[in-house]
Amino acid sequence: MEKMNDGTPSSLRLFNKQKVLQSIRLHDTDKEVSRASLAAFLNISKPTMSTLIDELVAEEWIIEVGEHTQSSRAGRKPVRLSFNKNARYLIGIDIGGTHTECVLTNLAGEVIVARSFSTQEQLRSGMLLSRIAHMIEEVVQEANIVKEKMMSIGIGVPGITNTKTGVVVEAQSLGWKNFPLKAELEALTPYSIYIDNDVNMAVLGEHWLGKAKNDENVVMITLGTGVGCGMILNGDLYRGHAYAAGEIGHLVTDRTLAKENDYSSFEGYGFLDNQIGGPALTEQMNRRVGDRGLSAEQIFQLAAEDDADAAYVVEEMVSHLSFAIVNIVSIINRKPCARWGHIPFAASVHSYFCRCDGTAFACEHKHIYYTKSIYILFRSSLFKHVRTRLNTQGMKRLNQPTTRCQTYVDYVLAPTYSFTRDHYFTYILEISIAHIQMLRRQKIIPDIHASTLVEATTKLYETGWNKPYNAQFEDLFFMIEHDLSEKVGHEVVGNMHVAFSRNDMDATMYRMFWRERVVEWMNDIHTLADKILKIANGHTSAYMPAYTHHQQAQPTTLAHYFMSVASNLQRDVERGWSLLTRIDQSPMGACALGTTGHPIDRTWMSDSLGFERVLTNSYDAVSASDYMIELASVLTICMSSMSRVVYDLLQMTMNEVNTFRLGDLHVQTSSIMPQKRNPSALEHTRAMMSDAMGVLNGVPFMSHHVPHGDIVDIGDDIQPKLLDGFTKVTQTIQLLEQILDHGTFHTDVLYDRAANGFSTVTELADVLVRDGGLSFREAHLVVQTFVKSTEKLSDGNVKRLQEAGQRVGVAVNLSQKQYEKAIDVASFIDVRKVQGGPAPVAIHEHIMHVQEALRNTRTKVNQKQEGFTTYRTKLFQRTANEGEER
Incomplete structure (x- = not known):
């Protein structure tokens, strides 16, 4: 019912009916309402009140539910009146930036049917309003409500709305500005629509049925994509x-x-x-x-x-x-x-x-x-250990109590913990399990303690670890130890780290981590090399000019060019494998740096963790950083080599060159120039390579001019830098492989460039030596003089070549047929059949050689990768067997 009182009898009656209905609704649950009590409360005469009640009963807004139980009057007891919550039905729709929700309720706010869908999906498809209209029909049909019982539909929008015109002035998350939402939706559905800001709708709801019911002044703050506020002041919604x-x-x-x-x-x-x-x-x-x-x-x-x-x-x-x-x-x-x-x-x-x-x-x-x-x-379920309260004590920090400098915690300990947790947790537990098993095998700790520790550590391994840093502890090592102590007791865990130090554990987990990463990188290099070999194999007759000093030098083929790239990648793999043999050595048993007096078995530990051998010298085991510098160097060499290929490809995409076309997946356009196909993927690849090399160049300096021992510079602090550079390298290799997979070479343009230049004249000089009897220096002088006097090679002939010879005092004995063959691009390539040359036969031989070499390294890498799985399987199988023995 709309509020209305312009002084006319009809408007006064409507106003009074609304007052009556509102009073019944507000006091229905806490008071027994009758005609008489309402007449007294609202200061309306009893006859008028009786008429109003009869009309409201006839219209089904209220119902008579029996005699008034609290009346002390003699005679007929007053009839109790109750608000009919099912007199009409409402639909509320909240169009959120993420989801749109719809509920059909009765007048008590009890939800009868609810629906929701993704706002953004419908926005992108341009079907948001149609989907809302369809949803309205769905909920009405499911609730089996006739149209006459539907009172209205209220829609909340995350933005400024003009409630009079039904226009959304601005809704940032929906991309709406001056959008006539009310008119648009009423054209799609038979119901009247009311729209308002979503927070205004929310505060009205709280004021009507929620925690702010009956309050005259309410402020509501809602949090979502943004933050909003709704205000009811002196009983009315304030819109401003x-x-x-x-x-x-x-x-x-x-x-x-x-x-x-x-x-x-x-x-x-x-x-x-x-x-x-x-x-x-x-x-x-x-x-x-x-x-x-x-x-x-x-x-x-x-x-x-x-x-x-x-x-x-x-x-x-x-x-x-x-x-x-x-x-x-x-x-x-x-x-x-x-x-x-x-x-x-x-x-x-x-x-x-x-x-x-x-x-x-x-x-x-x-x-x-x-x-x-x-x-x-x-709500307490959100903050389990934190009571955030604004009082005389102010905001309390959310960290655990600690005597450590908070800045040190924030900038060093907490980030180091998070990095170690995210990358080394599983290796720490694998090392711990193997160490416990070794201690048991060597009779250093009791079997019962070993079995208990292995069982608890294995469960922790299976459960995982996502606990945040607790500044009561130095690092993850001590947090894990504390966690296990609470599970199995301090005395048992006290035996866990006999002949064990964070020094040799850290050195070991770093090597376990990096040997797996190197294998991943080698697999990426193999994949890129396969793509390069495929391009080469398909372009053995794709002629192109090769350049030295940015000038055309000699003809070659795309195959010849890419086989040089494949050779670089082959050496990258060889360097990687050689590096892997130096990484895959176990430091365990070195302890702090001087081993231990306990009878440990370092070889058994090495084998149990899948290492190739023990890193013998215990001082070297905990202090070595050369493998990290070597890894940074290997990765930098790879990036340096591939960056030159990226440079060439970028040059080839230029409009004036136009010999390589990027796939549509890897180009971007201009915001103003519609013709642009910017080679953005290649540009980003180049930038990523530079970024990777810049990061990796910092690795040697982390190890420079520091003590030869176990220190954080080559431990905790160097790892994030090395991983950052490594990640950028692998991403770049993968991206370059995809660029080549979807790119196209314009072989006809490449051929024209080679044929129309002077790149074949080296062969012309060679023919003068082989067939004309000249020394190479004489031949070189004749051809050089010939080129200077000729604008295009195709314009020349043997006569002009002979004239050039005469000018320098050298007789040229060559036929026109010999001349034409000498300057032909295909002939130039075909005669260069020596090992490593551009002739198809030489290229095929080289492809086979590189393929064989890569197959051999791939086999070794696969075996190494299988070894990682094997040692874990054996480690936990041994654990399971120990459990069965218990």
């Missing part, structure tokens, strides 16, 4: 000028950060949106730990598990939100009610309530200090 009230996403809660103008990762969103919105949380987490694909929900879960990075991100978010709430409450002096909207972590964070009792507060730095004013309550 131009319907834009509550757009608090533009609030500034950190003046310094705002002045730096470096906060807007999401164009079109405000400062606060960019600090506490769901995508903003993911972006901030990515900046700290790299892009691990974490959703906002996962970030909150990690914070609940005391992850330092996630806790920091959440704490910053709470800080910004708190300042925003304080600003809002200070301005309007109302009671705030904050809740989570439809955001990725809504399942984890059900509610977020803020209340203010009006007491004064003060702010200092980034933390907020209150005197009994505002508190924020998170």
Whole structure:
């Protein structure tokens, strides 16, 4: 019923009916309402009230449910009245930036049917409104509601809306601006549509049936892609000028950060949106730990598990939100009610309530200090160990108590822990299991302790480890030890690390990690080499000019060119295999650096972990860094060689050259020039190669001018740099292989370039030597003089060659037929049949040779890779057998 009172009898009756209905609805659950009680409460005469009630009963808005149980009057008891929650039905639709949700409810807000779908999918297909209209019909049909019972459809939009015209003024996440949503949807469905900002809809819902029911003044804050605010002031929704009230996403809660103008990762969103919105949380987490694909929900879960990075991100978010709430409450002096909207972590964070009792507060730095004013309550399931509360103590840090410098924790210990956890956890446990088994085999620890330790460590291996860093411990090693101690006892775990040090464990896990990575890199090189050989095999007669000093030199073929590339890759593989033999040596048993007095078996440990042999000298075992420098060098050589190929390919894509065409998968266009096919993939490949080489060039300096011993420079600190460079190298190799797989060489253009230049005159000089009886120096002088006097080789003939000879005093005895054959591109190639030459027969021989060499290294690499699987299988099979013995 629409509010209406213009003074006419009909409008007054409608107004009174609405007052009656509203009173019954509000007090239906806590009071027994009758005609008489309503007449007294609303100051309406009993006859008029009776008439109004009869009309409302006839219209099914209210129902009579029996006698009034609380009446003390004699005679007939008053009839109790109740709001008919099923008198009409409503549809509510929330068009979110991620999902669109629809519910059909009765007047009590009880959901009868619910539907949802992906907003962005429908937006991209241009079918969003059609999908909404179809969904409306679906829920009405499923609920079996007749049209006359449908009261209205309310739609919430994440943006500014003009409720009078039904136009969405602006909705950033939907790409709408001045969009006539009401008119468009009413053309697709028979029902009346009401649209408003989604937060306004939410606060109206809370005011109607939720936690703010009956409150005159309510402020609601919702978090989703951005942040919004809805306000009910003195019982009415406050929309402000131009319907834009509550757009608090533009609030500034950190003046310094705002002045730096470096906060807007999401164009079109405000400062606060960019600090506490769901995508903003993911972006901030990515900046700290790299892009691990974490959703906002996962970030909150990690914070609940005391992850330092996630806790920091959440704490910053709470800080910004708190300042925003304080600003809002200070301005309007109302009671705030904050809740989570439809955001990725809504399942984890059900509610977020803020209340203010009006007491004064003060702010200092980034933390907020209150005197009994505002508190924020998170659902306990979100923060298992963290109670985030804004009170006289201010914001508490989310880390565990520690005496260590927090800056040291943030910048060194926590990142090192995260890197070790993500890359070396499984190797640490494999080393530990093998070591325990060796101690048992050598009778160094009791069998019962060994069996207990192996069982507990194996379970940990199978479960995995995603715990955040705890600053009570130095690193992952001690956190694992503590975890096992809690499971099997300190006395048992105390035997685990007899004749065992982090020094030899670290050196071993690094080598275990890098031998597997080198094998992966060699597999990538093999794949690229196969592609190169395939190109060569298919282009043995694809003639092209070769260049020296940027000038045409001699004719060759694409096959000849790419076989030179294949030779580089063959040497890369050989270097990789040679390096692998030096990496695949076990440091275990070196302990700190001087081995141990216990009767350990280093060879058994080496075999159990799949190493080729023991790294003999224990001091060398924990101090060696040369293999890391060698790895960086091998990778740098590979990048240097392949970067020259990328340079050539880029030159070939130029319009004026036009001898290589990138596939459509690997080009980009211009924003202004429609004809452009920019070779962007090749350009990015070149940049990635430069980046990789730059990173890898830093590896030798990490080992330069440092003590010859176990130090963090060649341990914890060098690993991320080496892995960063390695990752860029493998990505580049894979990308280059795909570029070549989808590219096309214009062999006709290449041939014309070779035929129309002077690149064949080397053969002309050779013919003068072989058939004309000249010395090579005489032949060279004659041909050089001939070229200087001829604009195009095709314009020349043997007579002009003879004239050139006469000018330098050399007689030329050559026929026209001999001359024409000498300058022919195909003839030039065919006669160069020597080993490694460009003639097809020589190329095929070279292809076979390289293929055989690569087959041999691939076989060895496959065997090495199988060995990694074999040692693990044996390690855990031995563990299973020990369990059976128990």
